[in-house]
Amino acid sequence: MKKADYWIKNLDMVSHPEGGYYHVTYASPHRIEADAINSDFKGSRALASSIYFLIEEGNVSNFHRLKSDEIWYFHEGEPLTIAMIHKDGTYESVRLGLDIEEDERPQIIVPAGTIFGSYPEKGYALVSCMVSYAFEFEDFELFRRQDLLDQYPQHEDIIKRLTRG
DSSP, rough: OOOOHHHHHTTOEEEEEEEEESEEEEEEEEEEEGGSSSSSOOOOEHHHHHEEEEEETOOOEEEEEOEEEEEEEEESSOOOOEEEETTTTTTTEEEESOOGGTTTEEEEEEEETTEEEEEEESSEEEEEEEEESSOGGGGGOOOOOHHHHHGGGGGHHHHTTOOOO
């Protein structure tokens, strides 16, 4: 297995505001106007976008929310835990990886409007993330710890793990 630095360098990855590293690999040339779909987008969006994403042990992808569905695909490294607080306030933890017998899945869908973050228990995880309608930073909401604690005190442990002070 390669080291994380190999992937970061050879895939031209840069730091992501939520944590980890990323490189945009695709943005659809096809666009749709916000008023053509049932959403709160402004303007238009590409139909889909995709990135490589890498996160290392000791680092996390902090809790954030998108206005689009995001599909995660596992490539290399150690399993990645994806923590989700759904719109109804329920918490779900799923593991992205290749060991099906250990309840890992090679692909996970995070529904639009879900608050989510991720972390590897050890090593690193190299994944791809596809967003439809395409990712735009204006649709990216990064959460403050206290705001989530006020709204979801029952999820205090994971909120403290996946937010900055």
